[in-house]
Amino acid sequence: MSDYPQNCNVFYMSDTRMLDQGTTPIRFARGWHCLGLASTFADGKPHAIHGFGTKLVVWQDSKGELNVLDGFCRHMGGDLTQGEVKGDHIACPFHDWRWGGDGKCKEIPYARRVPLRARTQRYETAIVNGQLMIWNDPEGSAADRDILPPELPDVLTDKYTPWSWHTREINGSHCRELIDNVADMAHFYYVHFAFPTSFRNIFEGHTATQFMESTGRPDKSGGYSDASSTLKSEATYYGPAYMINWLTVDYKGFVTEVILINCHIPTGPNSFTLQYGISVQKPEGLDQKTVDYIAERYTESFGDGFLQDVHIWENKVAVQNPLLCEEDGPVYQLRRWYEQFYTDAAEVKPEMTDRFEFEVDTTKANEYWHAEVAENLAKRAAEESVSH
Amino acid sequence: MASFVPTSADTLEEQRLYTSARMVDVQCLDCLARVRAKKNSEHHTSIQWNADAVAACPELGRRDGSSDSRDGHRGCPRLLASIDAAVRDGNLPVGAEDGY
Numbered sequence: 001m002s003d004y005p006q007n008c009n010v011f012y013m014s015d016t017r018m019l020d021q022g023t024t025p026i027r028f029a030r031g032w033h034c035l036g037l038a039s040t041f042a043d044g045k046p047h048a049i050h051g052f053g054t055k056l057v058v059w060q061d062s063k064g065e066l067n068v069l070d071g072f073c074r075h076m077g078g079d080l081t082q083g084e085v086k087g088d089h090i091a092c093p094f095h096d097w098r099w100g101g102d103g104k105c106k107e108i109p110y111a112r113r114v115p116l117r118a119r120t121q122r123y124e125t126a127i128v129n130g131q132l133m134i135w136n137d138p139e140g141s142a143a144d145r146d147i148l149p150p151e152l153p154d155v156l157t158d159k160y161t162p163w164s165w166h167t168r169e170i171n172g173s174h175c176r177e178l179i180d181n182v183a184d185m186a187h188f189y190y191v192h193f194a195f196p197t198s199f200r201n202i203f204e205g206h207t208a209t210q211f212m213e214s215t216g217r218p219d220k221s222g223g224y225s226d227a228s229s230t231l232k233s234e235a236t237y238y239g240p241a242y243m244i245n246w247l248t249v250d251y252k253g254f255v256t257e258v259i260l261i262n263c264h265i266p267t268g269p270n271s272f273t274l275q276y277g278i279s280v281q282k283p284e285g286l287d288q289k290t291v292d293y294i295a296e297r298y299t300e301s302f303g304d305g306f307l308q309d310v311h312i313w314e315n316k317v318a319v320q321n322p323l324l325c326e327e328d329g330p331v332y333q334l335r336r337w338y339e340q341f342y343t344d345a346a347e348v349k350p351e352m353t354d355r356f357e358f359e360v361d362t363t364k365a366n367e368y369w370h371a372e373v374a375e376n377l378a379k380r381a382a383e384e385s386v387s388h
Numbered sequence: 389m390a391s392f393v394p395t396s397a398d399t400l401e402e403q404r405l406y407t408s409a410r411m412v413d414v415q416c417l418d419c420l421a422r423v424r425a426k427k428n429s430e431h432h433t434s435i436q437w438n439a440d441a442v443a444a445c446p447e448l449g450r451r452d453g454s455s456d457s458r459d460g461h462r463g464c465p466r467l468l469a470s471i472d473a474a475v476r477d478g479n480l481p482v483g484a485e486d487g488y
Contacts, residue, residue: 018396020394020395020396020398020399021395022392022393022394022395022399023392023393023395024392025392176392202463204437234458236458246458320392320393320394320395320396320399321394321396321398321399321402323487324406324487324488325487326428326429326432326484326487328487330406330434331406332402332403332406332407333406333407335392336403336407339392342392350438350439351407354436354437354438354439354442355437355441355442355448356434356435356436356437357433357434357435357437357463358433358434358435359431359432359433359434360432361428361429361430361431361432362431363431
């Protein structure tokens with residue numbers, strides 16, 4: 001979202017539609033957020049993660065547990081992420097106050113006693129699919145472990161390649177822009193270069209799912225454009241910030257199962273850190289080198305896909321009143337679902353969580369798109385025949 | 389308190405148009421589920437359930453509730469058939485109005 005003035009209507013006709021940019025929330029979503037692969041935090045050192053308008057410190061204690069606290073010491077505000085792990089505790093670099101994973105100050109080496117009120121913000125943790133999850137709730141509720149994302153049975157076994165994990169900071173956009181993609185059928189053609197032939201959504205409880213089938217555009221390269229491959233995709237958000245995307249890719253009859261994790265941590269009201277990870281089911285009968293090569297290509301292609309989105313997000317404005325056509329997905333219902341995570345638990349309305357299903361009619365869109373692509377290919381062929 | 393706050397009152401009317409305008413009650417022919425549905429075209433369908441309807445639907449009730457199941461991703465074929473029947477009987481008009 002750029003800093004464009006909110007009411008840039010210097011002159012307009014009475015029937016001109018205005019963009020309502022609204023105001024973005026100051027609070028951060030309630031729910032489970034993924035901080036990254038658990039293994040990256042398991043080296044006995046403090047790690048800094050920007051999130052929820054602050055900096056968090058992550059470290060592993062002697063029992064192998066990962067702990068997450070607000071990164072700033074409640075004594076004089078020292079930066080714990082620059083401190084040291086001493087025993088099970090994180091020690092502040094400023095005056096060596098030692099904090100435990102339960103949020104309590106355990107020791108002040110130079111003090112007669114620790115003040116009783118020495119408690120800091122702690123985040124409850126869980127490890128799912130080899131990733132570190134933390135529970136965030138501005139109301140301070142206990143973590144709801146019933147709504148953790150599911151464990152993927154075969155990932156992290158020999159059957160799948162290890163997570164290929166990537167991080168990207170996004171500035172100038174609220175993370176709702178990323179969520180909007182769940183209901184956005186047409187951007188798959190324009191931004192990701194694929195024909196979405198089938199597109200459905202189900203929103204229910206804390207989950208929002210997109211079902212899509214697509215084939216690549218032959219007139220483009222990059223993204224999902226490979227015309228010899230078709231994609232069956234099932235992508236579910238479990239809560240506000242963690243999506244599992246089950247992808248079945250059919251490349252000239254060669255079928256591969258790919259799992260894509262798409263998660264984020266909000267860092268400020270208009271910034272977030274995007275993380276994505278890819279794990280590929282190892283095709284049988286192939287040597288390790290070929291398997292690695294295939295996994296790398298998928299990582300590259302889905303990584304490209306994210307970068308295509310990022311460019312749009314970093315340059316668009318926020319819009320509270322999107323104008324939709326018949327071929328668009330249920331953006332308003334998706335946002336109504338997403339609102340639950342920004343609402344006090346007691347105020348969540350039934351319509352935010354009630355089951356909602358939507359099937360987009362993609363027939364006309366694909367007719368027009370195929371005509372456009374045919375024209376692009378004809379133009380290209382004509383240009384090539386002139387240049388030869 | 390709403391979190392993404394529109395600055396224009398017209399936006400609230402837009403929200404109403406896109407989420408509830410022209411939604412028609414459809415009664416499942418096989419169970420007591422009653423949903424609200426809309427069809428902007430033959431291939432488009434919008435279905436709004438509420439808690440009572442979900443509780444009444446045996447098909448959804450048979451879903452595996454464990455969190456690692458993708459069972460919830462299925463819809464109810466009986467309800468879809470009931471929506472088709474509502475269209476055939478003229479109780480559910482097919483067609484869009486200015487994109488909603």
